[in-house]
Amino acid sequence: MKGEMPMNTSKSSKTVHRFFTAWNEQRETRWLKKMSKEGWHLSQFGFGTYRFVKGTPGDFTYCFDYRVQGGKDFPEYTALFSDGGWEYIDSFANWHCFRTQQTNSQTPDIFSDNRSKMEKFIRLRRTLVLAILPSLLWLTTFFPFFLEQTDHSTLFLLLVGFIAAADAFIAYGIARIQMLIVSLKKHPRE
């Protein structure tokens, strides 16, 4: 995990590189809350990248939804959140970020039951399984064949090593998400 590295700092906006994982979402949302309290409000996010805009400090709760969202239904989707008091921030790779200033409950959440919270992680698990399958198949079917040959180019070995490392990381992620799903399943309601 990388430390905080501010880049392109100007008076009104800044980009920060930080890496969070989906199974440790609270770390990310806690950090975004802290940033807002300091007057830095999230405006865009990407892979390990967060863009903040300077504004009045405020106490905001941030939440992420994971959903493969078709463009046609997107206006309805965000309208439902804004009707429920949640401001839409940005989307990246099927992750959608919202925030609210509501304080009617101790910790406002875009999910009001554990079942829907669990379904979010089931959607994420599906994407991760689909992402890992082709390269896993490739590693297990072609890799033994390549091992038999003695002459390997460095580039090839680097590529295999990179794919194996990426697969190991995704597999670990799937396991962690599976643990979340199981624990939420045990408590279908809060």
Next chain:
Amino acid sequence: MGKRALQSLCPLTETTFFILLALTEPLHGYGIMQKVSEMSDGRVNLGPGTLYGALSKLEKLGAITFQGEDPENPRRKVYQVSEEGKQILQIETRRIAQMASVATGILEREEQE
């Protein structure tokens, strides 16, 4: 979708039960949130993520149908419970009423003892 797919919803969760109940009249998402909160005396406050997921699932299963866009705000879609959805609601209401009545009987008897 067939009856079997709809039966996968049963027993209804509190969230799904109240959403179906709210949609006995045509409503958009925000209307559902308000009506469910009202019907449950403020106990069930639907999160937008939960409501959106439930509406997509219920529509896919045919328990509710899309009625059109709200003329005042076209981003709001209006839904209503289907005949099949109403049947599920009736079956579940009978089940819950039976549970409540048998529980009330037993608990009252226990208090008298």
